[in-house]
Every structure is written in structure tokens, then in C-alpha cells.
Amino acid sequence: MNLRGGLALIRGQLFGYLSEKGFFWTLALGWMTAPVIYLLVWQTAVAGGAIGGYDRNDVILYYLCLIVVNQATYPTTHWTTAEHIHNGTISAQLLRPVPLIYHALGTEFAVKIVCLPFVSAVVILLGMGFKVRLTLEAEGLMIAAAALVFAAVLRFLLAYAISLLAFWTQQSNALLQVNDTLVFLLAGQVAPLAMFPDELHKLALLLPYRYVVSFPVEAALGKLSAAEIGSGFAISGGWILGLALLTGLLTGRGTKKYTSVGG
Amino acid sequence: MSIMRYFRLIGMFIRAAIQNETAYRLNVVMRLLGTGLSLAGGIGGIAILFHNSGSVNGWEEAETLAVLGVYMLVLSLNGLFVSPSMHKLGGMGGEIETGTFDYTLLRPVAKQFYISVREWSVWPLFDLAVSLGVIGVAARRMEAELSASSLVLFLLSLVIALGILYSLMLLLSSIAFWYRGTYVLWIMGDLLQTGRYPIGIYPKPVKLLLTWVFPVGFIVSTPAEVLLRKSEPVTLLAGLILMLILFALSSVFFNRSLRKYTSASS
Numbered sequence: 001m002n003l004r005g006g007l008a009l010i011r012g013q014l015f016g017y018l019s020e021k022g023f024f025w026t027l028a029l030g031w032m033t034a035p036v037i038y039l040l041v042w043q044t045a046v047a048g049g050a051i052g053g054y055d056r057n058d059v060i061l062y063y064l065c066l067i068v069v070n071q072a073t074y075p076t077t078h079w080t081t082a083e084h085i086h087n088g089t090i091s092a093q094l095l096r097p098v099p100l101i102y103h104a105l106g107t108e109f110a111v112k113i114v115c116l117p118f119v120s121a122v123v124i125l126l127g128m129g130f131k132v133r134l135t136l137e138a139e140g141l142m143i144a145a146a147a148l149v150f151a152a153v154l155r156f157l158l159a160y161a162i163s164l165l166a167f168w169t170q171q172s173n174a175l176l177q178v179n180d181t182l183v184f185l186l187a188g189q190v191a192p193l194a195m196f197p198d199e200l201h202k203l204a205l206l207l208p209y210r211y212v213v214s215f216p217v218e219a220a221l222g223k224l225s226a227a228e229i230g231s232g233f234a235i236s237g238g239w240i241l242g243l244a245l246l247t248g249l250l251t252g253r254g255t256k257k258y259t260s261v262g263g
Numbered sequence: 264m265s266i267m268r269y270f271r272l273i274g275m276f277i278r279a280a281i282q283n284e285t286a287y288r289l290n291v292v293m294r295l296l297g298t299g300l301s302l303a304g305g306i307g308g309i310a311i312l313f314h315n316s317g318s319v320n321g322w323e324e325a326e327t328l329a330v331l332g333v334y335m336l337v338l339s340l341n342g343l344f345v346s347p348s349m350h351k352l353g354g355m356g357g358e359i360e361t362g363t364f365d366y367t368l369l370r371p372v373a374k375q376f377y378i379s380v381r382e383w384s385v386w387p388l389f390d391l392a393v394s395l396g397v398i399g400v401a402a403r404r405m406e407a408e409l410s411a412s413s414l415v416l417f418l419l420s421l422v423i424a425l426g427i428l429y430s431l432m433l434l435l436s437s438i439a440f441w442y443r444g445t446y447v448l449w450i451m452g453d454l455l456q457t458g459r460y461p462i463g464i465y466p467k468p469v470k471l472l473l474t475w476v477f478p479v480g481f482i483v484s485t486p487a488e489v490l491l492r493k494s495e496p497v498t499l500l501a502g503l504i505l506m507l508i509l510f511a512l513s514s515v516f517f518n519r520s521l522r523k524y525t526s527a528s529s
Contacts, residue, residue, distance in 0.1 A: 026447060026449065026450060027449060027450070029450055029453075030449055030450030030452075030453035030454075031453070033450070033453040033454055033456060033457070034453065034456055037456055037457055037459070037460070040464075040465050040466060040469060041312065041319070041460055041464055041465075042312075044319055044320055044464055044465070044466070045312055045315065045316050045319050046316075048316055051315040051316070052315070169287065169289045169290065170287055171287040171289075171290040172290075173290070174290045174291075174293035174294045174296075174297055175289075175290075175293045177293075177297050178293055178296050178297045178300060181297060181300045181301055181304060182300065184304060185300070185303070185304045185307065190304060190307065190308045190311070191308065191311045191312070195311055195315060196311065197311075197314070
């Protein structure tokens with residue numbers, strides 16, 4: 001493990017991205033649109049009465065929280081990694097004396113550092129605009145923070161593993177899109193999972209998708225019992241472990257198989 | 264240059280697109296899966312919404328489904344060639360950014376025609392078929408009769424919608440000539456998502472914004488309303504005038520922006 005190399009990559013990319021703040025803030029605004037749409041739709045829908053334990057204030061808080069969590073966990077490098085494998089430009093990264101994953105990690109950290117303050121500011125303004133009532137508990141916030149770290153790691157590994165499949169299939173961007181759609185459906189974006197029909201809700205609890213966005217949000221809102229929190233960490237930890245092993249395997253096999261022509 | 268030559272060129276662009284994309288077979292299967300999933304997502308979202316409440320701001324489930332169908336239809340038509348062509352011009356890694364626009368300028372064909380139709384994507388055809396199915400199902404659930412005259416009006420409103428969308432995208436991609444690094448085109452798709460639901464569902468200020476500032480209203484809602492026979496002829500006329508103005512504006516802006524282009528490399 002070449003940690004110094006990794007840190008240097010993060011630093012270098014951070015400066016690069018800071019110089020293009022405007023671009024990333026535009027992107028971040030785009031990423032925010034979908035949750036804002038669902039916020040507006042749902043706050044209209046619950047105007048007649050609470051649904052699944054969520055009243056109007058809960059729905060607004062839920063989606064404002066979700067915007068931040070979504071931004072904090074959304075990985076960006078899987079598209080570029082798949083693209084680099086597809087057109088052969090990944091050769092340059094393979095030649096460097098640091099593990100391949102460092103390049104992706106460096107970018108992830110840099111993008112998040114650039115985007116999060118901006119997104120948080122917008123969310124606070126939105127919250128003030130909706131006159132949302134907010135009560136915070138230290139314990140709930142700490143659990144949510146831990147869940148957020150799990151979520152970011154899990155979401156990154158899931159997308160990164162899929163992008164590595166491009167070593168075999170040349171193109172993996174359609175599969176990446178399928179993955180993004182599943183996140184949209186099953187991670188609590190289209191509606192809080194508590195509003196889902198029972199069977200679908202149970203299924204969602206087992207799949208990795210709930211743990212990449214919804215779980216930290218539910219924890220932050222204090223919607224979970226101690227047992228639910230425990231099982232949540234156990235399931236997402238299991239998925240992380242499995243995907244980490246898979247990523248290692250795919251990187252090893254894939255880079256051996258990889259060939260490219262030209263310079 | 265004869266009109267036929269333009270059509271032949273379009274045919275060639277489409278053939279090239281098919282050859283490009285069918286080369287990766289697993290990707291094709293995944294695209295199909297993606298279409299299925301986004302359909303499931305759209306319908307699922309509406310089902311959950313109305314499972315819990317009978318009507319939202321005066322909109323029934325079948326009507327909302329029809330709006331979703333029209334949204335998917337407009338988006339798939341846009342995705343066939345307008346969106347891919349515009350992204351190739353002013354998107355991320357597009358020609359203006361990389362400097363390969365030189366080669367485009369040198370081609371012996373009308374510039375605006377070429378940059379508008381050269382890049383095709385075949386996948387939206389799946390979405391197109393699915394969206395027609397959704398509209399059909401919604402129409403049946405509402406027991407709406409589709410007469411010839413309402414279909415003609417619907418087609419007219421679709422042309423207006425696409426014209427407005429095209430003009431907006433041309434305006435946004437032309438901005439790349441003036442200020443490199445603003446990928447405003449990217450968030451276009453995100454903003455369009457507001458059309459998934461009838462704009463009548465949104466709070467008043469948002470609704471006004473979506474009608475007059477970013478006209479999702481004319482792009483998705485008006486065709487849907489024409490289909491549901493909820494629209495007034497005045498809306499269609501207003502849309503037509505807006506389209507003509509935007510089209511003229513964006514064409515002038517694009518051609519003016521061309522002069523701004525300085526090649527990035529040799």
C-alpha cells in the first residue's frame with residue numbers, strides 16, 4: 001500500500017477540481033433536481049394526512065436530508081473508469097506505482113470536498129424556505145454519520161465493481177445505468193421506503209440499495225429502533241465485505257486480461 | 264444542394280449509429296433491462312403515490328399515467344438524435360471543448376443542419392415503443408375516445424414540444440462557444456424530469472416557473488392536456504408562437520457564436 005502516493009493523488013485532483021468549481025456546482029444542482037421534485041410531489045400528497053408515519057414536516061426533512069446524503073455518497077468515477085477501460089486510456093493509470101483504485105478514490109474525495117459545502121448551503125436555504133421544524137439528537141446524528149460512511153463505501157464499491165466489468169465486456173455503461181435506476185427506485189428516492197407495499201419493503205431491506213441512501217437518512221430522522229439499526233449495519237457490512245472481495249478479484253483478473261494498442 | 268442529399272446523409276448517420284451500438288451485445292441486453300426498469304420506476308412511483316391518496320391536487324391516477332407516457336415519448340424522441348448531437352457539440356468532451364470542431368466546420372454541408380442531426384442513438388426506440396404503450400393503457404383507463412382530430416392536434420403539440428426543446432438545447436450548447444466549462448446541457452435532462460408529473464401537482468410558484476421560465480409545461484404538459492382534452496386552443500397557439508421565437512433566437516445565437524470559435528489545437 002502506497003499511502004503517500006494516494007494522498008498526493010487526492011491533493012493533486014482536489015486542486016484541479018477546485019479550479020472548476022462552477023462546473024461541479026452545476027452538476028450538483030442537477031443531482032438535486034430529482035429529490036426536490038419528489039419533495040414537492042410528496043409534500044402535496046401528504047397535505048391530507050400522514051402516510052406511512054410521515055407527515056408534511058417529516059417528508060420535507062426526509063428529502064432535504066436525502067439530498068445531502070445522496071451528494072455525499074454519489075460516486076462519479078465509475079463512468080470515467082469504464083470509459084478509460086473502453087478506450088484504452090487506463091493504460092496511463094496502470095503504469096503508475098499505486099494501486100488502480102487510488103485514482104478513483106482520489107477523484108471521489110476531491111469531488112465530494114468540492115460539492116458538499118455548496119449542497120449543504122442550498123439545503124439549508126431550502127429548509128428555511130419551507131419553514132421546516134428540526135430537532136436533533138446527538139446519538140441519532142452519530143449513528144447517522146456512521147451509516148453515512150458505510151453508505152458511501154458501499155455505493156462506491158457497487159458502482160466501481162460494475163465499471164470493472166468493462167475489462168470483459170468493453171462497454172459497461174448500460175449496466176451502470178441500470179444500477180443507478182435501482183438506486184433511484186430502492187434507495188428511498190422515489191418515495192420513503194416506509195410508504196412502499198409490505199412485500200417490496202421487505203425485499204428492499206435485504207438488497208444493498210437501501211443502505212446507500214435511505215438508511216442514513218432514516219437514522220438521522222430517528223425513525224429506527226435499536227434492533228433495526230443493528231441489523232442495518234450488519235447487512236450493509238456484509239455487502240461491503242462481499243463487494244470489496246469482488247473488486248479485488250476483478251481488478252486482479254481484469255488487469256491481467258487487459259490489452260491495449262497504441263500510446 | 265438538393266433536399267434528397269440531406270435525407271441520404273441522415274440515413275447514413277443512422278446506419279453508423281446502429282453499427283456502433285450493436286457491437287456490444289451485453290450492453291444491448293442491459294439497455295433493454297434499463298428501459299424496463301425505468302418504466303417500472305415511473306409506474307411504481309405513481310402507484311405508490313395514488314395507493315396512499317385518491318387524487319393529488321385534482322389529478323387522477325390515469326391522467327398522471329398519461330402525463331408519464333407523454334413525458335417518456337417526448338424524451339425518447341429527443342434522445343433519438345437531438346440530445347446526442349447537442350452533447351457531441353457542446354457537452355463534456357464535446358467538439359467545442361476538445362477543438363475537433365475544426366473538422367466539422369470544414370465539412371461541405373450546412374452547419375446547423377449537420378450539428379443537429381449527425382449523432383443518433385437507437386436505444387430510445389425501445390422507450391418510444393414503451394411510451395406509446397403507456398399512453399394507450401392510460402387512454403383506455405380513462406375511456407377516452409381518440410378521434411382523428413384530437414390525434415392531429417396531439418401530433419401538432421408534439422412538434423411544438425420538440426421544437427421548443429431543440430431550440431433550448433441549441434441555445435445551451437452554443438453557450439459553450441462563449442464560456443468553456445459550463446456544462447449547462449447536462450442539467451437539462453435533470454430539469455426535464457419535472458415533467459414526469461403533471462405540473463398542476465406542484466406549488467404555484469414552481470408551476471409558474473415551469474411554464475414561463477423553463478417551459479416544461481409546453482414540452483410535456485400541453486401535449487398531455489391535448490390528449491386528455493383538457494387544453495384550450497389558446498395554449499397551443501401560445502406554444503407555437505413561443506417555439507417560433509425560440510427557434511429563431513437559437514439559430515441566430517448559434518450562427519453568431521460560430522464566429523467566436525477559435526480552434527483549440529491544430
